[in-house]
Amino acid sequence: MEITTTQYKHCDLLKITGRIDSMTAPDLSKLIAEINEAGRFKLVVDMKDVDYISSSGLWVLINAQKTCKRYNRGEVILACVPPRIHSALDLAGFVPFFKFFDDVVAAVGNF
DSSP states (O other): OEEEEEEOSSOEEEEEEEEESTTTHHHHHHHHHHHHHTTOOEEEEEEEEEEEEOHHHHHHHHHHHHHHHGGGOOEEEEESOOHHHHHHHHHHTOGGGSEEESSHHHHHHTO
């Protein structure tokens, strides 16, 4: 898994490439925690190049959403989610917790 971060005026963009599984999910969690510790809670996660997400990856996203939404500070928005990843989120019952956008520009513009 590779993660590229870009900081914009209103939010941070995380572009994830590869697999989010039990080996790589802690790295994603640590990166999101570092962004939150810097006082930034508006995140857009570009998942266009994500091949696979495990339950540990799903929990990283849910925990990030809980942290970002606490005290109405921000939220996690998912962009360019592949159908397989979307169906995994749906199967786990996590779809209602996120906003989904088909393109990164619209997701970033939402903030």
